[in-house]
Amino acid sequence: MLGTLTLLxxxxxxxxxxxxxxxxxxxxxxxxxxxxxxxxxxxxxxxGPLQETAGGILRHLSLLFVPAGVGVMAHLNRLGxxxxxxxxxxxxxxxxxxxxxxxxxxVMSRRGPDAEGSGGAGNGKNAR
Amino acid sequence: xxxxxxxxxxxxxxxPLAGLTLTLVxxxxxxWVFERFGRRPALNPVMIAVLLIAGILMVTGIDYRTxxxxxxxxxxxxxxxxxxxxxxxYRQFQQVRRSAVALLVALLTGxxxxxxxxxxxxxxxGASERTLLSLAPKSVTxxxxxGVSEQIGGLPSLTAVFVILTGIVAASFGTWVLNLVRVKDWxxxxxxxxxxxxxxxxxxxxxxxxxxxxxxxxxMGLNGLxxxxxxxxxxxxxxx
Numbered sequence: 001m002l003g004t005l006t007l008l009x010x011x012x013x014x015x016x017x018x019x020x021x022x023x024x025x026x027x028x029x030x031x032x033x034x035x036x037x038x039x040x041x042x043x044x045x046x047x048g049p050l051q052e053t054a055g056g057i058l059r060h061l062s063l064l065f066v067p068a069g070v071g072v073m074a075h076l077n078r079l080g081x082x083x084x085x086x087x088x089x090x091x092x093x094x095x096x097x098x099x100x101x102x103x104x105x106x107v108m109s110r111r112g113p114d115a116e117g118s119g120g121a122g123n124g125k126n127a128r
Numbered sequence: 129x130x131x132x133x134x135x136x137x138x139x140x141x142x143x144p145l146a147g148l149t150l151t152l153v154x155x156x157x158x159x160w161v162f163e164r165f166g167r168r169p170a171l172n173p174v175m176i177a178v179l180l181i182a183g184i185l186m187v188t189g190i191d192y193r194t195x196x197x198x199x200x201x202x203x204x205x206x207x208x209x210x211x212x213x214x215x216x217x218y219r220q221f222q223q224v225r226r227s228a229v230a231l232l233v234a235l236l237t238g239x240x241x242x243x244x245x246x247x248x249x250x251x252x253x254g255a256s257e258r259t260l261l262s263l264a265p266k267s268v269t270x271x272x273x274x275g276v277s278e279q280i281g282g283l284p285s286l287t288a289v290f291v292i293l294t295g296i297v298a299a300s301f302g303t304w305v306l307n308l309v310r311v312k313d314w315x316x317x318x319x320x321x322x323x324x325x326x327x328x329x330x331x332x333x334x335x336x337x338x339x340x341x342x343x344x345x346x347x348m349g350l351n352g353l354x355x356x357x358x359x360x361x362x363x364x365x366x367x368x
Contacts, residue, residue, distance in 0.1 A: 008208040015211070027271040029210035030352050033345075036214035046215055054212035057205065058341070062174045062299070062331035063155045064206045067199035068270055069178035069292040071285060073185060073192050078259065078286065085253035089263055090290065093246035094297040097267055097324030099309045101238025101347070106316035108230030 004053035147198020213345035220342035238323040242267040266290035269326040280363040295328025314339040322347025
């Protein structure tokens, strides 16, 4: 647990430093994820404690968004004045984004050499 | 209020302990409601927790900044949690490699469609320019979204709110819309949730299926990269 947490934080720190030194537009944690991923590729297996701790953190991933979500309080005025465009844009674009991405992916992978019969029957007219 | 209560109140409303505890309690209350009523996606635990906390802060008159002094310890864990997504990703690497082309095409389509449709819908309904610019990067994880928002002239803190709301919409209605377009492949379902709705989409994909979770984490990371690079370029093309 302690070792794993140190490993995760070290990857994040390395990611933050890389992003700043090279002026990359990518946040440190994402680079940290890439770094850990490469490390796992080199090692060829996921150590037990890492599997456990990562699973533990990721099981409650949505908890971590609560503090930022409460920030909605600071923007109640704007959200009230532009309630309709904002609500419609968030609802519409999110559903379009989820459906279109998944639909394109399932159609593309069914056509590929690796079609495993797990792809669902896509239906284009609802995806737009 | 008696002097004792007053003293305790002063301590509580200023101490980070209260904000931190409130966050954990509210989230568990949200989880309890979610489980108790048959895990219905519309009863998203994040949404319940946010409403609960915002309600309590408003009633007690504590401002967001004071609350965040405590809650930041939870917020901070987003970094290591993002790093930890490498683990499910690694475990699904064989599958990811096999569907690389499909992933790339779906990423670019989904990323562009999310940003453009958000701006187009809000613009058609008369949103202000500040709101439009803050909406554009809302599909990606908050640190990237806030950075991009600042770059193109939006309000980063407003973008952070849009990011969370996007995640809640996807967690609440994602399953419904994926069934509607009849996508059954877990890889595609997860990837859609991750690309369009970052970490909250990934959390809901992880709850459904490990393969979906891995592809969602991948989608979140890739769309973070794509948006960080492409959106400022698009903005310069249209507005620059």
